Amino acid sequence: MSNDMGAVMVVGGGISGVQTALDLAESGFKVYVVENKPSIGGVMSQLDKTFPTNDCSMCILSPKLVELARHPLIDLMTLSEVTEVSGEAPNFKVKVRHNPRYVDMDKCVGCGICADKCPVKVPNEYDEGLMERKAIYVPFAQAVPLKYTIDEARCLKLTKDRCGLCEKNCPAGAINYDDKPVEETVDVGAIILAPGFDAFDARLKREYGYGDYQNVLTSVEFERFLSATGPYGGHILRPSDQEAPKKVAFLQCVGSRDSNTNEYCSSVCCMYGIKQAIIAGEHTAGLEPSIFFMDIRAVGKEFEDYRARAENEYGIRMLRGTRVASIDEDPDTKNLYLRYAVDGEVFEEEFDMVILSVGLEPPKGANELSQVFNVDLNRFGFAGTDVYSPLSSSKPGVFVTGAFASPKDIPTSVAEASGAAAKAGAFIAEKRGAVEELDIEEIDVEGQEPRIGVFVCDCGINIRGTVDCPAVTDYSKNLSNVVHAEEMKYACSADAQQRIREVINDENLNRVVVASCTPRTHEALFQSTLKEAGLNPYLFEMANIRDQCSWIHQNEPERATKKSMDLVRMAVAKSRLLEPLTESKLPVTRSGVVIGGGISGMTAALDMAAQGFEVDLLEKTGELGGNAIKIFHEEDGRKVRDFANELVSRVSNTSNITVHLNTPVEDISGFVGNFKVKIRDEEIETGSIIVAVGAKEYVPKEYFYGDDKRVVTQLELENKMQQGPLDAKTIAMIQCVGSRNTEAPYCSRVCCSNAIKNAISIKKENPQAQVFVFHKDIRTYGFREDLYKEAGRLGVDFVRIPEDQPPELSKEGESLKMTARDTILGEDLVIRPDMVVLSTGIRPNEDNEELAKMLKVPLSKDKFFLEAHMKLRPVEFATNGVYLAGLAHWPKFVDESIAQASGAASRAITVISKPELKSEGIIAAVNEDLCDGCGICEPVCEYKAITITENPKNPEKKKAMVNEGLCKGCGGCVAACPSAAMEQRGFKNEQIIAAIDAALEESE
Amino acid sequence: MAKKVSIAQYWGAGCGGCDVALLDIDERILGVAEMADIAFWPIAVDTKLKDVEAMPDKSITITLYNGAIRNSENEHVAKLLRQKSQIMVSFGSCACYGGIPGLANVTNKKAIMDYVYNKTFSSINPDETLPQVKYQAPEGELELPVLYDTVLTLDDVVDVDYYMPGCPPAVSLINEFLDIVEKHVKEGADLPPKGSFIASQKTLCDECGREKSYEPIDRIYLPHEIDIDPEKCMLDQGVICLGPATRAGCGAQCLNANQPCRGCMGPTAAVEDHGGSMLSALASIFRTADNETHLSEDDILKMMSEIKDPLGTFYAFTMPKSIIKRKVTERKAEVSE
Amino acid sequence: MKMTSTQHETQAATAATGEQFEPKIIAFCCNWCSYAGADLAGVSRLQMPTNFLVLRAMCSARVDPEHVLRAFSKGADGVMVLGCHPADCHYIGGNYRTRRRIALLKMLLEQYGLDPERLKLEWVSASEGVKFQNTVTDFVEMIREMGPNPLIEAEKQHKAERAKYGH
Ligand code: SF4
Ligand code: SF4
């Protein structure tokens, strides 16, 4: 890679840092990832499941970690920290200190023998101290990088110059007790801070007895309880007696919304509390979870649904508006007594276990970070950002993403992470590079009889300790077509790669089998060795005789040896039938199309344009600006409307953005890198498409709206207030009009905050006015909690009404009469308002369906666009090359739309920044002689990679066509094809069957 | 003009429809007679087995063998004809795949004997006497063929040169084959490679003119449960059609009669298991639900139970040629859970 | 038509040798979750019986019912298909296809007279090393209880019949 390639530094290796680094690297920039821990993954790697889909956290995260570690443009610096930054964007000089690991990363193969021998036990941070590790350790089994680290504070050798066992036992000679910190200075054009967050220290809430009472846990600890890799293997047991608990209380807002600790709302605890309650119930039969909360802030996509299911389907007891005052422990049973009040009445209730849903705080080192990078923090200690530039810190060229800017959930963090990448990339766009390809001519093996080489790895004693490796090697020699078999101490070491290359050349091998560990971590390494030796990397097969043999059959050496032979025989059988595969290259149209000219669409267009790409911005109405043009209220001291207008003029002044007004999309064809978008009398060719079509405000049918002038929406109220003082003394605001009902069961996210904002304005203007807000929950999440508090101070009356009993409005003569049930007071409230303001929800556009069809992308059941994955792919569709931002995705605030739009732009840039795209090697391929176009395969493909087309050889007939740019190689269509016309390269039927047959062949 | 050839046709375990099909070629049969002698054809000419035994080896040019191998007599004749013939054609689905008689593989010899001789309404057999292989009659010892426990295909017992599937084979295919033979005999043209199927190499969807939507399906209908739209693909209408898994060549006769394909032509060359391939195809196009995460495997089983009798549906003609071939019986495990 | 057990010619043979019957099991694992779960079991040194061999596919949806039938016909005493939990499939909904196919295949196996319990579909995530261990251990034990794949005995009998009558 060239030296003048633009570079970015990413600080923090959690999900935000990982995503931002991957986006940048995929867009052709060099990335330095600085992580102070020994491995990456952050808090997400500690989680069991994620809401609202209950996905397994590690399952979806770990492929990203592996990808990051392997990416040639990413330099991963673990155990490292930034000590000094000088210069200005795009010429920062960053000094990084690499702290000693005491283990040579190049030599360590991650076998773990050292940890076996190490005599020192230390509570493991990864498991919140619930389990133990050694003084030489990896934080968790799937850690990336999988390299051991010595804990300098606990190692006997380093502290007392005793022991030294790991050095004696390390077969790779990787231990280095004399390791010293090393400083390095790197030049980067931009910096992204993604240090994540820390959990609130529950000890500070003395009244809950955390730390003293054994059965009071924090939610972070409980997450480890839920995990299959946690202390009780996923079973929920009480720490005091290892008994399964029956009654478990979840206490929300511990360290959030609390004037003694943190005043803000941590945004995510409601949902994770519900998730933990659901999962706990699933893990332990008879468990009765109760959740104590003030408001349930289920504001995200499908969240409200999740909440409803928790209540109705899983029977979780929800104690709304209830904060537990204190907890006492029964010293004998270790049961817990919770004291709380409902409707003014005080209760005491016994529980077996209590989980404290702790809030999110700025990361511990936030102050140092702010000094080193010269960025401001806000009054809560999080990074200071602005609603209209949510990803920028106070220092130009330094961006922030993830929970460092405000508490937030994973998808928002991921969207922002991509967004920050787009922003950072703009500083170095003209220094875009690419991964340099190895240029070695490939040996043609076509038509050759297989000549297979088998390499059997001892992995030190990891395999050889159980499996008789010499016997396995001898056995391999006798398998047909095997011309060479050899045992190796560490097949993955650098000299072993050298040796494999030599053997390939000396013996003219055309297939290689390595019997060692798992292909998931090592296949790529051996494949590149083949490549270097001139063999196609797909002529390679692995037999996993370590992870799935020697390690799990430690007490049965004979059987493990026989099984290793079976595994080698299977691999050899499959390898005979392997074929060289090539990743085909597809050209890319290096420009973008954005559909929708609101704030999101304009932001995405500007971000792409800032990196030098041509963008066509399509807007179906006659003006840019979307909904924002109608919003008069202020955010961070500036009207949304004014900001929108500024964007409009920036867009018009950007030469590489072409705006098409009054332009609906007529048709879309093509695929990633090569779309054709048909509009009026033109066809635009583009590499990627961003959907930012927005949404609309619900037009109420209820409450005499439209018939009575005194009934208005919040937007109309804002408009009125622009024109002069309101002539109303009693104002009733009704929340959730057109949301959270049977017609639209979801929460529109923004209405609570907007209503409160207007309520505050009214009160400020006329303190005499009486303002009532009728609500189910108040969902002012994050720092917006401030608004709620302020409104309370100003005397706004908040009336909590039941979930299923909206206020009633009637007329008595000329005056309006409103009756509502006040759940707190437990009585009906009657008022006579002179103005009723409806907080109307956000509804998806009606023509979403049409556009979705053209794009071949799905809609959610609420008819918003549905992203590829609700956690980790929040701004993209399963269909490659099509991205999503703004209200089209889900109701959200301006800052969230902006961040998401930048995220979508970044994802699009990862495509259009490349001159060509490479398909996967192991994709599906149609045998045209066998395919009859029956079409069974078409609906099976999740990526819409298959189309049934005219058979070019015979236009009357049909056949399936696989789009190589879209196929991901799952093989689902292959198993479906009833005439074996569809095959998966590298996993062909005959190859799989050869392995099956070999597996069942009697050995000996 | 070249010398006349001789043809044999034999009827193993089958319904006789294949013999009739051969007659269905109408006037073409005259051409056959002109070109060939009929060496052996029990329903048409009176040749005895011992006459065949007396023929020199390879003296019959072509044998069209129809019917499955169900008993020792079927096998004996198959072997005899193989010995006497230059070309052996597996004629019809029963010979090729076992066909309908092959469904006897869902039970076994004992059960069949017991049912037929003891259990039917019309059987009065108080001593439960069953047919014997050897029987001492006053006229001397009689020998009956042995009924096999497992129905076999022709190529399970002899080497087969060509396959002509169909229940019965379509007239067009018979004619096609006769053309080939005629050309070979008269002009010395090459015969197709050994093992060839005299049929299409593609599946029925290739021949079927119905319009397809390529959408997943929501439920299954039996053909009599709905008004089948003659223009639209059966599967699109929820009617199980084996067309996508079944070799074409039949002229889509069932579909032309607005009935779904039941698979008599068997699978195409690259497929090992006809039923398995259709089973997978059909299961794959069931619509995936929005609430998929809330469905248990039992719910899915219920969903798939709309397909009654998978074995009978997917293997109606090919069970003896399937991977598993026949039914076995084992004690069920106690299901814990 | 009901058959009594004495009518069956294919009875699972009890190992006459007195040695414990060692089942042979094929486990299809998808690359992203269940194979990773199996690896994690290894990394965590979770011990389990040796009776199974893993075949890796990218997704459980690559497992063709014909592969399962093939394994049974070649003598596998049990077959496991392990994939990601619903919603976790790396390829979005691959496992939804898998579960439909396996359900239907189980119905078929039952009709073939094989105990459908010989085929097991299970979801094992990348962090469920213990679940992998338990799934394998329980399955091996269950199959051990059930005895050998009856197709093998049937095949032997078939061969004997052929030898007798097959000229
Ligand atoms: S023994 Fe050595 S090679 Fe193995 S993990 Fe420990 S340090 Fe690394
Ligand atoms: S399922 Fe097979 S035969 Fe049918 S269209 Fe697809 S590839 Fe062609």
Ligand code: SF4
């Ligand atoms: S599935 Fe049946 S109806 Fe549909 S196209 Fe194929 S043969 Fe025709």
Ligand code: FES
């Ligand atoms: S990738 Fe695991 S089931 Fe699809």
